[in-house]
Amino acid sequence: MIARQDDEEIPFLHRAEQPTTKTPLPWDQFWIVLLLEMPDLVSSHTLTPFIPQVSTFPLLGIICDQNLNWNFVKLIRDIGVTNGDESQVGHYVGILQSSYYVAHALTVFHWSQLSDHIGRKPVMLIALSALSVSMFSFGLSKTFLGLVVSRVVCGAFDPSIGVIKSVLMDITDATNMPNAYNYMPLTWMTANAVGPLIGGSLSRPADRFPDIFGRSELLKTYPYLLPCSVSAFFTLIAWLATYFCLKESVSTRTPLWKLIKRRFLRQSYSKPHRTSSSIIVDPGEANSGEVQSKPLPLRDLLTSRVLSITANYATTGLLQAAFALVQPLFFATSIELGGLSLDPPRIGALLAAQSVAHGICQLLFFTRLHDRFGAGAVYFTGVSFGIPIVILFPVINALARAYGIGMAVWLCVAVQFILKTSLFMCYSCLALFVRTAAPNRASVGATSGIIQTVAALAKIFGPASAASVFSYSLQEGHNTWLIYYFLIAIAFLAVGAALLLPRDPSVWEDHRAYHCE
Template identity: 25%
Template sequence: MAPPAPDPISSASSSDLTLMDPEPMASETTPLIGNNNKSSDDVEDGTAARPSPGKPLPKMQVYLLCFNKAMEPIAFFAIIPFIAQMVQRNGNLPYSDVGFYSGLIESLFSLTQMFVLYSWGYLADTVGRKPVLLWSLVGMTVATFFFTVSTSIWQMIVFRCVAGVFSGSGLVIRTMLSDHTTAETQAVAFSWFAFANNMGIFLGPLIGGALADPAAQFPGLFGGIKLLEDYPYILVGAAITACSVFSIVLSVFYLEETLEPESTTTSAGVSAPARPQRLSTFELLKAPGVGIVIWVYTHVMFLAFAFTAILPVLLFTPIDLGGVGFSSSRNSVWMAIQGASQAMWLVVAFPMLQRRLGTKGSLASCVAVYPLFFAGYVAMNTLLRIGTESSVAVFWVVAFIVAFIGPGVSMAFTAIQLALNDVSPNPHVMGTLNALAMTAASAIRSFVPGVSTVIYAIGVKYQILWGHLVWAILIPIAMSLSIFVRWLPEDKQSHKLPQNEDEE
């Protein structure tokens, strides 16, 4: 899992388990609402007030939001281990048709999500963050449970689409994290957000694999229990429901609303300025910097989705065809190493990098490494094809670099989310702005993984460029991203904040 995978939801292949979740890291606007200090002028002119330097990160709120974030990928990825078996069982299909229906069900989730994300963002900016988050979590929980007890393919399709309808929690959580953070603390908060997302991707398949069809897996314990024989995946649904209910209850009692009321009344009975007028979607897209940031966001997600889909296939492909010919066990070790490496880059390295270079500088650094990271897989195959003792020794050096250093490119996901924060015209369109970016990412996710694996397969089958056709396409695309990053606006707030007001 080099650059952890962006929740590729378009297919139910093992590529979905790569930890490069680009959604992951979506974030909101830097300006804070709620408890941030704003002047009346800031509110009246509709610009985002500068966060108060030194404001501490509300750790409990961040932990609650990250816990809630983990619930969404757990619910999504828990079905991956058994979806093919479930499709075959419920549809009584020949094995040749299983892949089609499995992919269809997962693609419909992404397509449904694409059409509803904007509405979730709009509601979060108008109704409030907390109620919208709770509705989304409840809907996702109910839909996932009924999916696990579905007895026909049509029921599976319907409940997976319902789950897509209620897949707005990640969007709202990003918005609430932005509301809680300042320019000094946002890098830390969003690094933990990304870490929580990847933990969900990691735990989901474990839960699904361990609890699916217990009567067959553990006949000594569960054999003969009619409920488990009739509904072999109900334990998965029950486990996810229990975890989700726990997170919902904690949110009901302890999570704070972060959207400002329309107006407030001071103790002297004077009304404070109302929230700035909402912008239309067209006005928001025309706001300075918004268009280019969304483009770069989508470009980064494109690379992540493509890589996530290709990696498991490449690791399995024989050396003479363009892959590295790893066994299943070695594939698992490779994925685990890259996932752990990514977590360290996100949680430990990114906050320091962002503090030193700023958001744009840290993003530019990650983007510069992306082509080299992709080229590392070409080099690995080339060294193995040479097959000499010295080339194999060099292969392990390159493999070490690719596995441990390569996942650092995943910091681009968090960096571009912070850039999205900076270009928000005001704090009250953060949900909508995130929704626009995530909708574009969902559209990309609905077809990029499939197209990428098809191109890879064509290159391998016909040995185009020795099986490296897909890299010949992706590396120039990755290189072009550096050009667009240069067009990004400078950080709205310097990463080196003044120590006191006299320095401003």
Template identity: 30%
Template sequence: MATPLPKKILFVLCLARLGEPIAYSVIFPFINSLVEGLSIVKDKSHVGFYAGLLEGAFSLSEILTIYFWGSLSDRIGRKPVIIIGLSGTAVSIVCFGLSTEFYQLALSRALNGALSGNVSVIKACLAEISDETNESRIMPMFNLMWSIGLVIGPLIGGYTSKPAEKFPTVFTSPFWKIYPYFLPCLIGSSIAFLSCLVTLFFLSETLQSKKRRDAEAILAAQIEQVPLLTPSPSTNHLPISPSSPIPNALTSNPPPETWTLKQILGTVSIRVVLLSYFFIVFLASSFDVLFVLFSYSAKKRGGLGLSDAKIAQLLMAGGVISAVSQLSIFPPLHRIFGTSRLYRACNGAFVLAFFIPLVLVVLPSSNTNGSLSGWEWGAVGMMVMVGRAAFLAFPLSMIALNIATPSPSALGSVNSINHILACISRGVGPALVGALFALSIKTSNPCRTGTWSGVKNGFSRVHYDDDDHREDHRPPALIVQASLPAPIPRSSTLPVSVPGTVEDSNSDGKGGSFQRSRRREEL
């Protein structure tokens, strides 16, 4: 029987996740026009360079600080780190809207990136409130909120920038002419601040060791208030019986160990999942770039020659397919096939998605007027569906990483390392695939890009399926039990008590515990 979803905590975490992508993407529609008006830009051809520097400042500061936030959440709890991140995001985007010089914009963007460490912390929270019966319903929410935020943010930025020009009867103050991009930044900041307030008042701490330390502090304060010596015979003893849970709460659960970076990277199972995720992100970001390039390029250059409107419609359809598949199709598929088999299938879907453009290039079109024929549109539709189906590898990677992490005290740090690798992969993948696509057009060999990506996909599968060096973090007794020749049903589980955790008996699904059952079927 599936564990009920912790709806309250899940809603708060989704709202917290939604605030950051909105604040991040709200500047996209007007960033080029904003940079063009700066005094440092002498030539319009340099606009792209300076806009790229601003995004580089965000990414660099995020990479340099995200491990700190993740490891900090392992020590002081998830909730305070999420609050710091959201409040910092709200302040930084307001500063961006009030900036009139390039260095001010760069500092604001760098501050935004430096305080965007919630991605790893929220992932850790989702792991702590889920178990193997409901994780397939919880994990897709993370990527869904990011996608929704990337839709809402640009809409806010596009429709509310330069309000003095678009709504002259409402925004009559000279302030809106001096700072024409402040309004969208203010709206994005308000959403982040609202998320911060909701987190502050309604999010329960999910890190079990933090819950225990808070309980110990309360108990210690209560003990200090009990009079040890009183003249009354009815109160000459402490009102604590030997069977009281207080001594057990103070002594039976030692503080969790602190995992260092060396210890985390020294765990083979974590390295396997991290490396596999690096290539999954590489393939996903490369596919997005390759799809747009392939759709836009003229047919004589090996593309489809589609208009901007058609490309936008295909991208929107892909977004809808992705949302529906993650919310409705992914949970039953995960229950039927499990993490490992479904992950391999997603890798195979990437191979097919990269192969379809090669078929469209090699096979001749039945239309001579340059438009796409019926079978070509069918192939394009299949490419969109298969490509978005392959994106189910993202929630699967989150589940795999949660299982591979040996201790709840390492969840924040491990997810931070995972995000750092994702940032690097998103930077390398699109640039490299774009260069290969240009090379394939130049050499009249459009097969190079797809073939090369397929090789990388195979490399990702090899590393993910390499079980010969997997480390088993279960207690020795369970390892011996698992090695017995007696057949065990596929659905059976072996309970594992992770050192430093507290047994959580929340039967109503409103709390989370990382004391999960390890699957008999390894990843």
């Protein structure tokens, strides 16, 4: 055994021995990972364009351009749950939308942890099956309870967050994982285009295409069944690709019936072990030079590294979600009240252009920035840019008040979009830290599940709190800058959490390997 040295010396000793050549991406498996990112995104985006803008809910429509499913408004009206009371529509839309995120937050850790034990592939097959059933169920629902149950099932079995990221960590290493995250935006860019196209063109087909579907009583009775069925069919294609092409990436697995038996008998999932700082290593268990051990229970996963990554995911997710809601609200609010007075079509065009620009920048620049500066530096820069991003809101409004919406305003909006691109890259940087923060390779799924649970909670709390503060700040007699103080506070929290991370994730990986020698 090597004599223990100070932590500050360990990274440099090990980094000198690391290979400089990059491992090629395993495209025979990586294309499946890209495909598996899409079913849930396509399903969610299929539901968004069921109806064009509702004039009686202009603000709600603008908010929901940020994928908050504002087009549930028409669906809520169709099923008659409000009994004609238009003031209650937003209430039921909020319940329908939040049910997905709450279910996801409550289950993502358990699915990720289960995948460490029984394997990624079985969990993915279960999740995709449930997702397909939930979409068929949504299209056939005629009651509000049926809609809520469908969205709860979809959120509870969302496979795109925890397990798929674990698969990606399994099939890549430290040299090619940054390159893998270069291609990840392709999935949501495609889903952003395909999902609304399916929902927008195929909803109410009997009314839109009477020559083709006008005689179908089924489609007249269930006007949203066709787009939901197409989305479910796409999910089934992903299921087939998973079943026939995806190779199991977990080397040591336990049959599900044994886990149930252990649970029933209140036995431990794994063999006796020590904490993550001194992991027991079984002789002969190694994969690519890394120690393989049994999955750890929750109490041993909450190491300082995992908690620091979790804190960064929470603060970054909170900042991102709050900004995503405030930005379209700012564009839509009148100049006199502190906004920019833009109409919905222009707002939609701006947000769409911003999304495309983010994906292109990620594809072209992320790997180069990572190789040049390191994941920690790129991440710290990204969250630090959150501060000028927020400051630009009142600056843009001040310019609009003084000179109208001219070149100066659009230049500041463009700068804000560019700065947000760096904030968008922060998630890819954090994903690189998750792999090395896990106490051992056998607990990558559970570690990712803990972090994604916190990220899901941030997606619930961020928009809700930001919307409340924004509305409060616009009321007469209140400080209109209150929302900016709120966002600045979150940005400073994110910067403070970023200081907990090293410059390079390999520092943690080398240190973990050192303790296993």
